[in-house]
Amino acid sequence: ETGVTQSPTHLIKTRGQQVTLRCSSQSGHNTVSWYQQALGQGPQFIFQYYREEENGRGNFPPRFSGLQFPNYSSELNVNALELDDSALYLCASSYYRDGYEQYFGPGTRLTVT
Amino acid sequence: ELKVEQNPLFLSMQEGKNYTIYCNYSTTSDRLYWYRQDPGKSLESLFVLLSNGAVKQEGRLMASLDTKARLSTLHITAAVHDLSATYFCAVERQGGSEKLVFGKGTKLTVNP
Numbered sequence: 001e002t003g004v005t006q007s008p009t010h011l012i013k014t015r016g017q018q019v020t021l022r023c024s025s026q027s028g029h030n031t032v033s034w035y036q037q038a039l040g041q042g043p044q045f046i047f048q049y050y051r052e053e054e055n056g057r058g059n060f061p062p063r064f065s066g067l068q069f070p071n072y073s074s075e076l077n078v079n080a081l082e083l084d085d086s087a088l089y090l091c092a093s094s095y096y097r098d099g100y101e102q103y104f105g106p107g108t109r110l111t112v113t
Numbered sequence: 114e115l116k117v118e119q120n121p122l123f124l125s126m127q128e129g130k131n132y133t134i135y136c137n138y139s140t141t142s143d144r145l146y147w148y149r150q151d152p153g154k155s156l157e158s159l160f161v162l163l164s165n166g167a168v169k170q171e172g173r174l175m176a177s178l179d180t181k182a183r184l185s186t187l188h189i190t191a192a193v194h195d196l197s198a199t200y201f202c203a204v205e206r207q208g209g210s211e212k213l214v215f216g217k218g219t220k221l222t223v224n225p
Contacts, residue, residue: 042117102213
C-alpha cells in the first residue's frame with residue numbers, strides 16, 4: 001500500500017509569484033484535504049476535495065485554489081504569493097466517510113522571500 | 114466557530130515522570146484526534162477517539178474523551194526521551210467530513 005506523497009519537498013519563491021504543490025493520495029482514498037502549518041502553529045484547514053469537487057473550504061482567500069484529478073491526486077495552487085504564505089503545506093487523504101482515518105503526507109516547505 | 118485549546122503549550126519533564134496534556138474544544142463534536150509531530154516532519158496519527166468515554170492506550174500514552182465536558186486528555190506515563198515531540202489534538206467540525214480544527218500544539222521535552 002502506497003502512502004501519501006507530496007512534491008516538491010522544499011520550495012523557495014518570491015513575493016508575487018505563483019506556486020503549485022502536488023499530492024498523491026494513498027491507494028484507495030478518494031478525499032484529499034490540504035492544510036497550512038505556519039511555524040510554531042497547528043495546521044489550518046485550507047480546503048478539501050472529494051471526487052474532484054471542492055467539499056468545504058477554510059478561511060483562505062481565493063488566491064488559494066485546488067484541483068483533484070480522476071486518480072484522486074491533487075494540486076494546491078497559490079497565486080500572488082505573500083510573505084505570510086511561508087509555511088509547511090500538508091495534504092491528507094482518506095476514504096470519505098470511512099470513519100475517521102486521515103493519513104498525512106510529508107509536507108512541502110514553502111518559503112516566500 | 115469551533116475553537117480548540119491545548120494546555121500547556123510547552124512542557125518540560127524528567128524521564129520517569131507522569132504528566133497530562135489537556136485539549137478543550139468549544140462546540141459539539143464526536144471525533145477527536147491526537148497527532149505527534151517531530152521537528153520538520155509530518156503528522157503521525159496516535160489516537161482517534163470516537164465517542165464519549167472513549168479511552169485508548171498505546172505504550173506510555175493514553176488518551177481519553179469526555180464529549181459532555183468537551184475535553185480530551187493525553188496522559189504520559191513514565192516519560193522517556195523518545196517521547197519528545199509536539200503533540201496536537203484536532204477536532205472534526207460538526208457534520209463530519211473530516212475537516213479538522215487543530216490546537217496550537219504542546220511541545221514536550223523529556224530530559225534525562
